[in-house]
Amino acid sequence: MARAQRGDKGATDQLLRRHYDRLYAVCRRVAGNDADAADGCQEALLAIVRGLPRFDGRSSFKTWSYRVATNACLDEIRRRNRRPIAVLETPEPGSDAPSLDQRLADRLTLDGALAQLPEDFRVPVVLRDVAGLDYAEIAATLDIPPGTVRSRIARGRRQLSGILGNQTSLDERQTE
Template sequence: MPGSVRGASAAGLADADDTALVARAQEGYTAAFEELVRRHQARAFTLAFRLLADRGDAQDAVQEAFVKAWTKLPGFDGRAAFSTWLHRVVVNQCMSTLRRRRPVPVPDDVERPAPVRTEQVVEERARGRALRRGVAGLPDDLRAALVLTTVLEQGYDEAGLLLGVPASTVRGRVARARRTLTAEMEGWS
C-alpha cells in the first residue's frame, strides 16, 4: 500500500507520505516523527531565520518548535497539511522569541576585503543594508507577513493560516510594510 508505514522499517519511512508518518508518530513511533523532522527542518529553519534575523535564535526556535510539535502531535487533526501546521508552530515560537527580546538591528552582511569596487557596487550594498535595516525595523506583525509572502513565497491564504489571521489581514500588513519600506527607501531610488 503506497504511503503506508505499517510495519515498515526505519529505512522505509523515507518513502511514506507525511499523513502516514503523522499517523505513526501519533501512535508513539518516534522514527516516524524523526523522518518528519528530517523532511521539514530546513524549511522551518529558513522561516525562523527570516523572522528572527539571528542564526542562533532561529536554531533555538526551530528546536523548541519541534519539541512543541511532538508534544502537541496527538491533537493534530489533519485539517491542514502537516507542513502548514508545523510552520504555524514555528511562527508562534518565533513571535514568542521576538516578544521576549528587545529589538536589535540586523547585522549587515560580513563584507569581504575586496579590490577597488565601482560606485554602483558600493551604492547597491548600501541600499541592501538600508533595506535590511528597514525590514528589521518593521513591527513584528508586518515583518512576518512580508517575509512569509515575499521571501518564502507563501500565498496570502497560507500566510494567514500560519499567522492565525485572515488572508485580507495579511494582504493589508504586506501593503503597509511595503509602503513603510518605500518611504524609508525613497532616497535610494
C-alpha cells in the same frame, strides 16, 4: 504523518528533517539573526514534537508547522524583551559582481530592514516571500482574515522599500 502522530521515532525524525530547512529559514527571517533563529527553531521543533499527537489535520501540516514555528520565534524574541537586532552594514563599492562581503552586507541590510518592520507586517511578508505561502495559507497560519493578510503584506513591502531605498540612497551618497 500518521505514524509520527502515533509516536513512531523514525517517522517523526523523517518528518522533522523534511521540514527543517524551511522552518529554520522562516525563523531566521522572523528573528533577524542567527542566534535567535537557532533558539526559535529549536523551540519550534520541540513544540511540533509535543503538539503532533494533538494535530487534528484541519489545516495542512505545512500551515500548522509554520504557525508553530512563527509563534516559537516570536515568543523567543518577546522573551528576550527586544526587537530583532541585526547590524546595519553598508556594502563596499566595487565590481559589478557582488563579492562575498557584499552579499553578506546585503543580507545584514535586509535583516536590519526587516527588524524595523512591526511584527504584524514582518511575519506575513516572511511567510509570503520566504515560505512561499499564498494569502489563504497565511490567513490560516496567523488566524487573520485574508484581506488583512493582503493589506499587511502590501504595507510591509512598502515600508521595506522605503527603508531599503533610504539605505541605498545613503550608500550612494557615501560612494560619491
